[in-house]
Amino acid sequence: MLYTISGKRLPVVFHIGARALTSHSLNVHAGHDDVMSVADVGWGMLFARNAQEACDLALIARRTAEATSTPFMSIQDGFLTTHTVETVRLPEPEFMKDYVGDPSDKLINLLDPKNPLMSGTVQNQDSYMKGKIAQRAYVDRVGDALLESIELFAQKTGRRYGLLAPYRCEDAEYVLVGMGSYMETAEVTVDHLRQQGVKAGCLTIYCYRPFPMHEIVEALKHCKGIAILERMDDPLSSTGNSLTREVKAAFCDALNGQMGHAKIDRIPMIYHGSAGLGSRDVRPGDLIATFHNMSGGGLEYFCLGIKHPLALYVKEEPDLRPPGGFSMRGHSVGGFGSVTTNKVIASIAGDVFGKDVQAYPKYGSEKKGLPTTYYLTIADSHVSTHSELDRVDLVILNDVNSLFSGNPLKGLVDQGAIFMQSPLESPEDVWAHLPPHHRKTIRENSIRVFFVDMVHIAREVASVPDLQMRMQGIVTLGAFLKLTPYAANSGMSDEQVLSGVEKALRKYFGKRGEQVVRDNMTCVQRGYSELKEVDRRIIQQDP
Amino acid sequence: MASGENPKSMNAPSERDPYNNCSYGTLVDQEYRLIDLPVLDVRAFNDSVIRAYENGTAEKELPADLATARSLIPVGTAALRDFSYVAPEIPEYIPGNCTGCMECVTLCPDTAILGKVQGEEQWKLNLSKIPDGADRDMFARQWSEPRKYYAGPKKKTGEGGKFTIIIDPAKCKGCAECVTVCGDDALKMITKTDKVVETIRKSHRFFKEIGPSDEQFVSDNLLVDMMLKEESHVYVGGAGSCAGCGEGTALRMMCAATGVQFGNDWGILAATGCNTVYTSTYPYNPYLVPWSNSLFENVATFAAGLRMRWDQQGWQDRPIWCIGGDGAMFDIGFQALSRLLASGMNVNVFVLDTQVYSNTGGQASTGTFTGQNAKMSLHGKVVSGKQERRKEIAQIAMMHPRTYVAQTTAAHMNHFYRSIIDALSFDGPSLVCCYTTCQPEHGVADNMATNQARLAVDSRAFPLLVYDPRKGDTIRQRLSLKGNPAVNDPWWTNPKTSKTVDFVDFARSEGRFAKQFDKGGNQSDTLLSARQDRLENWRLLQELAGLLDKQPAGNAKPAARKSAGAASLKTGDRIRYYDDNHWISGQIESLETGKLVLDDHTSIQVDSVVLKQAIDNGIIVAE
Numbered sequence A: 001m002l003y004t005i006s007g008k009r010l011p012v013v014f015h016i017g018a019r020a021l022t023s024h025s026l027n028v029h030a031g032h033d034d035v036m037s038v039a040d041v042g043w044g045m046l047f048a049r050n051a052q053e054a055c056d057l058a059l060i061a062r063r064t065a066e067a068t069s070t071p072f073m074s075i076q077d078g079f080l081t082t083h084t085v086e087t088v089r090l091p092e093p094e095f096m097k098d099y100v101g102d103p104s105d106k107l108i109n110l111l112d113p114k115n116p117l118m119s120g121t122v123q124n125q126d127s128y129m130k131g132k133i134a135q136r137a138y139v140d141r142v143g144d145a146l147l148e149s150i151e152l153f154a155q156k157t158g159r160r161y162g163l164l165a166p167y168r169c170e171d172a173e174y175v176l177v178g179m180g181s182y183m184e185t186a187e188v189t190v191d192h193l194r195q196q197g198v199k200a201g202c203l204t205i206y207c208y209r210p211f212p213m214h215e216i217v218e219a220l221k222h223c224k225g226i227a228i229l230e231r232m233d234d235p236l237s238s239t240g241n242s243l244t245r246e247v248k249a250a251f252c253d254a255l256n257g258q259m260g261h262a263k264i265d266r267i268p269m270i271y272h273g274s275a276g277l278g279s280r281d282v283r284p285g286d287l288i289a290t291f292h293n294m295s296g297g298g299l300e301y302f303c304l305g306i307k308h309p310l311a312l313y314v315k316e317e318p319d320l321r322p323p324g325g326f327s328m329r330g331h332s333v334g335g336f337g338s339v340t341t342n343k344v345i346a347s348i349a350g351d352v353f354g355k356d357v358q359a360y361p362k363y364g365s366e367k368k369g370l371p372t373t374y375y376l377t378i379a380d381s382h383v384s385t386h387s388e389l390d391r392v393d394l395v396i397l398n399d400v401n402s403l404f405s406g407n408p409l410k411g412l413v414d415q416g417a418i419f420m421q422s423p424l425e426s427p428e429d430v431w432a433h434l435p436p437h438h439r440k441t442i443r444e445n446s447i448r449v450f451f452v453d454m455v456h457i458a459r460e461v462a463s464v465p466d467l468q469m470r471m472q473g474i475v476t477l478g479a480f481l482k483l484t485p486y487a488a489n490s491g492m493s494d495e496q497v498l499s500g501v502e503k504a505l506r507k508y509f510g511k512r513g514e515q516v517v518r519d520n521m522t523c524v525q526r527g528y529s530e531l532k533e534v535d536r537r538i539i540q541q542d543p
Numbered sequence B: 001m002a003s004g005e006n007p008k009s010m011n012a013p014s015e016r017d018p019y020n021n022c023s024y025g026t027l028v029d030q031e032y033r034l035i036d037l038p039v040l041d042v043r044a045f046n047d048s049v050i051r052a053y054e055n056g057t058a059e060k061e062l063p064a065d066l067a068t069a070r071s072l073i074p075v076g077t078a079a080l081r082d083f084s085y086v087a088p089e090i091p092e093y094i095p096g097n098c099t100g101c102m103e104c105v106t107l108c109p110d111t112a113i114l115g116k117v118q119g120e121e122q123w124k125l126n127l128s129k130i131p132d133g134a135d136r137d138m139f140a141r142q143w144s145e146p147r148k149y150y151a152g153p154k155k156k157t158g159e160g161g162k163f164t165i166i167i168d169p170a171k172c173k174g175c176a177e178c179v180t181v182c183g184d185d186a187l188k189m190i191t192k193t194d195k196v197v198e199t200i201r202k203s204h205r206f207f208k209e210i211g212p213s214d215e216q217f218v219s220d221n222l223l224v225d226m227m228l229k230e231e232s233h234v235y236v237g238g239a240g241s242c243a244g245c246g247e248g249t250a251l252r253m254m255c256a257a258t259g260v261q262f263g264n265d266w267g268i269l270a271a272t273g274c275n276t277v278y279t280s281t282y283p284y285n286p287y288l289v290p291w292s293n294s295l296f297e298n299v300a301t302f303a304a305g306l307r308m309r310w311d312q313q314g315w316q317d318r319p320i321w322c323i324g325g326d327g328a329m330f331d332i333g334f335q336a337l338s339r340l341l342a343s344g345m346n347v348n349v350f351v352l353d354t355q356v357y358s359n360t361g362g363q364a365s366t367g368t369f370t371g372q373n374a375k376m377s378l379h380g381k382v383v384s385g386k387q388e389r390r391k392e393i394a395q396i397a398m399m400h401p402r403t404y405v406a407q408t409t410a411a412h413m414n415h416f417y418r419s420i421i422d423a424l425s426f427d428g429p430s431l432v433c434c435y436t437t438c439q440p441e442h443g444v445a446d447n448m449a450t451n452q453a454r455l456a457v458d459s460r461a462f463p464l465l466v467y468d469p470r471k472g473d474t475i476r477q478r479l480s481l482k483g484n485p486a487v488n489d490p491w492w493t494n495p496k497t498s499k500t501v502d503f504v505d506f507a508r509s510e511g512r513f514a515k516q517f518d519k520g521g522n523q524s525d526t527l528l529s530a531r532q533d534r535l536e537n538w539r540l541l542q543e544l545a546g547l548l549d550k551q552p553a554g555n556a557k558p559a560a561r562k563s564a565g566a567a568s569l570k571t572g573d574r575i576r577y578y579d580d581n582h583w584i585s586g587q588i589e590s591l592e593t594g595k596l597v598l599d600d601h602t603s604i605q606v607d608s609v610v611l612k613q614a615i616d617n618g619i620i621v622a623e
């Protein structure tokens, strides 16, 4: 199908949440093996690292596709990017119209009875190869047209993309190369390593097809070593996964000075590894290990984030969130409405308080009734790390069972806070019901404990029975407003804050009717006013 | 002669094609159909690419340029193709024997045998324009005076129509199908000597230049006459199908029935299979309508998308035919087909049911009959041909929400045309499954497509049916088995031999079942189970159509039943028969054997009881 679309020169753009392929098992999360397996179908391929880039590259892809009669895949990481709420600047509809142009000017109807044609024909030895090679006339234009689209986009929006995004590569000795969300994590990791004196850089590849062979060699040729990370594993290829093979081939041509390359006289050591398969977390610590592996002349092929003989050992796990950032992590149960609440909070922090946000849930494949974790980071600047949070300022326990299984307080900073569901009235009782080892942590780390009966509030407020369960989550928003300084620091009146909150609730629940919006609002207000704290004096003692 | 402003036009005579037999237009000359799109220059394509292919220089000489990059082909280029070298024999017309039944014209797979009728006066005038006297006489001798066009109309209006059948020598593949279907000895195969070829070429040229048929002699009520109209020839000759291919005829007839109503204002999407290979192998296109193929498995999805797009453009009134073989529709594209039928969209599906993957050399499909020797279920020591039973796409389609379904064959011309016309008028999805003989895979001769399709129906291998949701709310109101012989009986009894005709008889006539018979001609157990399968399928249809209710238990023979009144009509009487929408005149050939012969040269064979019921119910009345 993909081949017939490009062969017919149909300029469609597929927006793809790239996903791990079902092989030894099924997985619905991020992987690049799906798109890499169709990298030879004659489509352009662009990879975004975050929501903003996914949005911008979608437009750039569409314009280029129509300019060259070439289909494009506009790719982002499945779930990691597709299901993350991030601050974006949405292009204005007028700009998009102007930038992409009127499709009817460019699209050709190959099935028009007034202009009848036959397409999708059968060709034999006499003609098939001619047609196939003649297609180069279309494809040869793609590179320039893409650059032109990128340039025009930069002029109109100020957001400048390229085929690549080299980051601190000019003088780098070691460079990490890759595509997709972890390459943003790589940039802050490079900053961290530079502070430690490591001459690190990273090279994000936005455009995989057409493959920017000259630009890649140019960006990397001076390095001692490069490490290519890929969200897939295809060991029978022997020479490396898809991107690795292409980079190696480009360097081979450059060494010979052929295919338009300026001749080079040496090739950096090329390391390559697999990371993030099926949304396996890729952390700054993993990336640091990758640099150390290069500089130490370690494994030529490696993998990250698992226990395996080929995996790299992680020594250091720095906190690379933007300075002054605030993070929270929630432990809930599917169906409580907590993941939606997390998005609502993100919207309020972004739209009402003007912050940069990044919110995402960690879903398994399970349906309702099973534990879910959700994450939110709020900062004054773009949040570049795309990893699960292990340093948090606030832990929300919608699901109190999580206190007894696993460790929901993991990574909670000193003087951080817990906000938890509790049906109990008195702070003493709440404290008494916490497991002793958590009480110890709380006391030693000066953690504050807040609680409210979210279940009870939701049950009282929900006017529709099927929402009783789902409205527990939104009570959290009241607690958020009270426990974090954003409302207080925003300089807004209470009314202004409340009207912002209501606007956000309407955005998410408005289509379910006015009553549902009002019920949610009531839950928020009650969460705010009924919130209680377990006093420090109580915490100091064991019950 | 087709005017070629361009002296190098392929649509003009040349040394290779002195009489311009290879030219646009089927009954009269036509121009190229130019288009206004930046992707293809029709004139340049026809005059350079087609020319190079016709000259044999294409492979080496034609460049790999932008024109070939998308492999687009203009419509109708197959008209420029010359097949005159493929067959050693060609049909000859014997005017004196011709009844003007149009069966030869309708059932030729290659649009190579053409008919025309003109009022005698006009005809004489037209004829006089042929300058050479000998030529004129030669051509005039090929015109006949069948009662249908000559004596009949003359009695009514004073003028009779002269009729002719002409062969297009560039398109005929010599399959002799036309000769076989002509029950009147008005055609015979003759050897292609130089002189014969010269005469036929000239005649074909005169035929195209003498003007169109005279509308007054072409009855809209006689569906079989539709190929006298130029607009029915949407599928021109020159496709690369096997000689005698049953699919080719079915496609032509589908195109004709759609073309007479919609001209060229409709489209075809085709699933990969023989049909795409013989109609779209570069650079020859026999269709005059927009056409596209995507893949083997996705034609229904493609059609759904096109329907949405066309509707969006306000083209609701333009039909879309979505075609494919049994492999494409029963098997690999099955879920896509089901999805389309469930969508309620106004798309027509046409299944070319060869009961096998013909294109790839005969692999079994789920439409393959039990006992058939097909690849993937080859007849060997352990397994004797296909053991599974045939899946019935028509029944499955019927169970989709409000879907028009027909099962038909090209041999049953009226039933076929009606099915297509009713599918087109149905406001929703429709599926017409057509039995199509495939010579190499069925193991039958080139001239046998029609005969084998008839036998397939007579033997219950492939029952005719129409399921029209417009006819009522119950299955029995909607489902009609009209057109099958002896609809109330398990098997049909051939009146000539007084023997029942069952699936074993059908199998005996085709090479694909040859291994199911021993040297003494005795059938295998597999074949007996195949027969049982066909019987059960037929009984199911009878039950659904409400035909079993009135029967006494135990399959009593129709003869044992009390014959109904019908006293008013007898054998030999002229009658009028109501075919769903039209009255067709004809004659009762035999009240006892239940045979009607209609003036459109079709016959209807039902059992005598049904015939009498039809008379009682006013479906058949005295003329």
Ligand SMILES: Cc1ncc(C[n+]2csc(CCOP(=O)(O)OP(=O)(O)O)c2C)c(N)n1
Pocket: B247, B272, B273, B274, B275, B295, B296, B297, B324, B325, B326, B327, B328, B329, B352, B354, B356, B357, B358, B359, B360, B365
């Ligand atoms: C996915 C796929 N599988 C296999 C083929 C090869 N193929 C082309 S046509 C065909 C069989 C077509 O059979 P059917 O649909 O019955 O049509 P027929 O040729 O009999 O008219 C096959 C297997 C293909 N084109 N695509």
Ligand code: SF4
Pocket: B090, B091, B107, B108, B109, B110, B111, B112, B113, B167, B171, B172, B173, B174, B175, B176, B177, B178, B179, B244
């Ligand atoms: S011999 Fe076959 S191809 Fe030729 S006219 Fe007759 S039916 Fe058509």
Ligand code: SF4
Pocket: B097, B098, B099, B100, B101, B102, B103, B104, B105, B165, B181, B182, B183, B184, B185, B186, B187
């Ligand atoms: S089939 Fe025979 S009788 Fe009928 S039109 Fe053709 S030539 Fe005449």
Ligand code: SF4
Pocket: B240, B241, B242, B244, B245, B246, B247, B248, B274, B278, B354, B358, B359, B437, B438, B439, B440, B441
């Ligand atoms: S193989 Fe069969 S279906 Fe295909 S063209 Fe030949 S006769 Fe027709």
